[in-house]
Amino acid sequence: xxxxxxxxxxxxxxxxxxxxxxxxxxxxxxxxxxxxxxxxxxxxxxxxxxxxxxxxxxxxxxxxxxxxxxxxxxxxxxxxxxxxxxxxxxxxxxxxxxxxxxxxxxxxxxxxxxxxxxxxxxxxxxxxxxxxxxxxxxxxxxxxxxxxxxxxxxxxxxxxxxxxxxxxxxxxxxxxxxxxxxxxxxxxxxxxxxxxxxxxxxxxxxxxxxxxxxxxxxxxxxxxxxxxxxxxxxxxxxxxxxxxxxxxxxxxxxxxxxxxxxxxxxxxxxxxxx
Amino acid sequence: xxxxxxxxxxxxxxxxxxxxxxxxxxxxxxxxxxxxxxxxxxxxxxxxxxxxxxxxxxxxxxxxxxxxxxxxxxxxxxxxxxxxxxxxxxxxxxxxxxxxxxxxxxxxxxxxxxxxxxxxxxxxxxxxxxxxxxxxxxxxxxxxxxxxxxxxxxxxxxxxxxxxxxxxxxxxxxxxxxxxxxxxxxxxxxxxxxxxxxxxxxxxxxxxxxxxxxxxxxxxxxxxxxxxxxxxxxxxxxxxxxxxxxxxxxxxxxxxxxxxxxxxxxxxxxxxxxxxxxxxxxxxxxxxxxxxxxxxxxxxxxxxxxxxxxxxxx
Numbered sequence: 001x002x003x004x005x006x007x008x009x010x011x012x013x014x015x016x017x018x019x020x021x022x023x024x025x026x027x028x029x030x031x032x033x034x035x036x037x038x039x040x041x042x043x044x045x046x047x048x049x050x051x052x053x054x055x056x057x058x059x060x061x062x063x064x065x066x067x068x069x070x071x072x073x074x075x076x077x078x079x080x081x082x083x084x085x086x087x088x089x090x091x092x093x094x095x096x097x098x099x100x101x102x103x104x105x106x107x108x109x110x111x112x113x114x115x116x117x118x119x120x121x122x123x124x125x126x127x128x129x130x131x132x133x134x135x136x137x138x139x140x141x142x143x144x145x146x147x148x149x150x151x152x153x154x155x156x157x158x159x160x161x162x163x164x165x166x167x168x169x170x171x172x173x174x175x176x177x178x179x180x181x182x183x184x185x186x187x188x189x190x191x192x193x194x195x196x197x198x199x200x201x202x203x204x205x206x207x208x209x210x211x212x213x214x215x216x217x218x219x220x221x222x223x224x225x226x227x228x229x230x231x232x233x234x235x236x237x238x239x240x241x242x243x244x245x246x247x248x249x250x251x252x253x254x255x256x257x258x259x260x261x262x263x264x265x266x267x268x269x270x271x272x273x274x
Numbered sequence: 275x276x277x278x279x280x281x282x283x284x285x286x287x288x289x290x291x292x293x294x295x296x297x298x299x300x301x302x303x304x305x306x307x308x309x310x311x312x313x314x315x316x317x318x319x320x321x322x323x324x325x326x327x328x329x330x331x332x333x334x335x336x337x338x339x340x341x342x343x344x345x346x347x348x349x350x351x352x353x354x355x356x357x358x359x360x361x362x363x364x365x366x367x368x369x370x371x372x373x374x375x376x377x378x379x380x381x382x383x384x385x386x387x388x389x390x391x392x393x394x395x396x397x398x399x400x401x402x403x404x405x406x407x408x409x410x411x412x413x414x415x416x417x418x419x420x421x422x423x424x425x426x427x428x429x430x431x432x433x434x435x436x437x438x439x440x441x442x443x444x445x446x447x448x449x450x451x452x453x454x455x456x457x458x459x460x461x462x463x464x465x466x467x468x469x470x471x472x473x474x475x476x477x478x479x480x481x482x483x484x485x486x487x488x489x490x491x492x493x494x495x496x497x498x499x500x501x502x503x504x505x506x507x508x509x510x511x512x513x514x515x516x517x518x519x520x521x522x523x524x525x526x527x528x529x530x531x532x533x534x535x536x537x538x539x540x541x542x543x544x545x546x547x548x549x550x551x552x553x554x555x556x557x558x559x560x561x562x563x564x565x566x567x568x569x570x571x572x573x574x575x576x577x578x579x580x581x582x583x584x585x586x587x588x
Contacts, residue, residue: 043362
């Protein structure tokens with residue numbers, strides 16, 4: 001980690017904090033955020049999604065425990081859990097489910113018009129919806145953290161180091177921040193929730209696969225550094241090893257800001273279309 | 275309250291609103307009338323800041339709807355066409371959300387919601403899910419939403435669309451009642467509505483304002499350009515030409531012939547009372563005349579006359 005990356009990380013955080021602060025003081029943003037969270041948690045969908053994700057996480061967890069029990073290995077419990085096939089198979093289904101209705105439902109019902117003709121700034125609407133999805137995403141992962149936490153108190157050997165634990169959750173949240181912005185964009189583009197879900201899934205998966213496939217291609221040495229940026233799998237491995245790398249923060253956060261700004265322009269599209 | 279000058283909205287394939295200007299004074303109830311597709315909704319969407327104009331300006335209470343959009347929007351209670359609502363919320367919860375969205379907090383919000391509920395008669399259904407409401411109640415919830423922060427200006431886009439006659443009557447009463455405290459702009463294509471509730475009407479056709487005045491004035495203007503129907507006992511072909519030759523008559527058309535009696539409709543030019551000349555002619559030609567009647571123009575006639583005269587393809 002050199003000084004340049006540290007500075008950029010700090011700048012990014014400052015931008016995010018400033019925009020959030022403006023958002024919080026605006027008032028209407030909070031009102032929408034509250035309403036969004038209510039409509040997520042008052043509907044059965046949220047609880048079904050949480051239960052199913054818990055089930056799948058539990059499955060990955062047990063699979064990881066099996067590996068640890070069978071042989072002497074040099075990875076941690078968390079490492080095995082988050083690199084298992086069952087984890088990656090299910091991971092990308094979460095994003096379409098929690099983002100697909102964000103804007104497409106408003107468009108379909110026509111309530112986007114009542115929202116944007118109330119004294120509400122588009123940017124506040126966007127941030128409120130994005131944050132609501134993000135909060136839900138965070139909450140989805142809480143039960144799995146309890147898994148590790150309980151295991152940590154009860155187990156004698158240091159099967160899950162604290163660095164590994166923090167790193168794993170940092171990267172899970174970071175990748176989530178990025179992928180949810182993709183979901184926001186997909187949802188703002190269409191009235192149809194199914195199309196939004198499919199587009200979100202495709203682009204999240206595509207981003208993942210590009211990093212996944214390119215890293216194994218025989219590319220010139222000089223490209224390796226560049227391709228590393230796309231490789232979510234490698235990022236996860238690095239973070240799980242306990243190394244919290246600022247480059248990944250910059251990569252995911254700056255892309256999130258870019259994609260949210262696309263979403264903003266999609267929402268404002270009606271203002272400049274002819 | 276509303277000041278619109280040279281407002282236009284140009285889409286690639288058509289001009290939705292073409293250089294319109296009008297003003298609405300505080301306290302007026304203005305009917306925004308026009309056939310479907312005349313540009314009413316587009317104009318309203320520009321007024322509410324939902325879409326920007328291609329050219330021209332509009333301001334609400336002195337705030338430009340585009341450059342000071344938030345301030346202008348704070349003065350407006352807007353009920354869009356077809357009343358979009360969240361189906362997964364309860365009536366009171368929804369109104370509370372809308373009140374907070376419009377900047378009311380705590381006690382203020384509670385009071386605004388309660389007043390809107392009372393005014394729109396939503397007391398019995400305030401705990402119901404919006405998805406379970408009938409069309410009439412949805413409409414009232416939409417109106418309550420528009421009213422919740424007690425805005426100076428109410429903009430209602432086709433508020434009686436899809437209601438049954440009883441509901442329409444109740445809705446009109448409500449609007450009249452609201453007109454005491456608010457400036458109201460109602461868009462509609464139902465004429466009787468405007469005639470009964472509005473003190474001014476703006477008729478829009480193909481994106482242009484073609485009439486702007488009091489409903490009575492508009493129909494009176496047409497009444498002077500009146501239509502006369504007569505019944506004459508004759509079947510001669512030259513009748514039409516002879517009547518048409520009288521000074522001040524614009525058009526004579528034969529409606530039908532029933533036995534010996536012929537039925538004619540005569541359009542006279544504005545300000546000319548031609549009835550005497552017609553009677554004299556009938557006497558001179560010895561056609562028995564059994565009825566001569568002036569048809570009183572309603573706003574409906576005004577509307578049909580004005581919109582058709584201005585529609586290029588008819």
